[in-house]
Amino acid sequence: MSRRHHNNNRRDGRSNGKSSNAHLIGSTVSVVQKHHQGTDVLTSGIVSEILTNSDFHPRGIKVRLVDGTVGRIAIASSPQTRTTHSNNYDYSTTTEDEQQEEDGRPRRQASLADFMGNVGRRPASPVLPPPRQEEEIQMNPPSSSSHSTEKEWACCACTFMNSGLLPECELCQTTRP
Known part of the structure; x- marks a missing residue:
């Protein structure tokens, strides 16, 4: 079987709904386009097609948006805010009032750093004065048999x-x- 024929079979399998990422079609996402990788530039839209064959990709699942933009998913909407195709009910569990802080500012979106705590950060320790040289000499007198x-x-x-x-x-x- 040629490589081209094999790749066409994979595309056909994905378009028949066999991809486990099929639930993303129709959801609102923010994607990073290839020429914006390494920057914070995101493009929002609705997913029309899944382009990544696997369930996971280190840089994100590649999708095509309704407007034709291709990019890797950076932020996906939660399934609770999506509506079904059979009705127009909104099943979200939060209201717009709950999405704001008490002082009226919009609530900040959670990031990975919020869940990591102090991982990788040095704990704050009190600054101790350097030990005095005299104390070290008194505590560890040099022995004649040890190496310098x-x-x-x-x-x-x-x-x-x-x-x-x-x-x-x-x-x-x-x-x-």
Whole structure:
């Protein structure tokens, strides 16, 4: 079977409603067009055709809007705000009054950062003064048998200059002389 014939079969399967993304047809979405990738420019419209063959794509499902615009879905409307084709009832659970803050400003749309908390952020810690050198010397007196922790040492096998804190060579794992 040729590649062209195989691709036509996939398109036919998708247009027959076999795609699990068929529920997106008719929904209002905001898409990122190819020439706007990496920017915050979105185009809104109603989905007329699903162009991505799989259920998931890392950059979003590619769709064609009613006006012909092609892009990847960035924001999709919730299924609660869509109406069915058999009637004109709105099944949304929120009213316009509930979508505004108490002071009349429009409510901000939730983002991924709202759900992540402090993941990846350093916790705020109190700034401590640096330890005094005298205290360190008193607590850790140098012993005559230990290696100097301040001087680098050259490996006798590979001649790599290692930190004075390492007991073996960082490159070849030869034990420090």
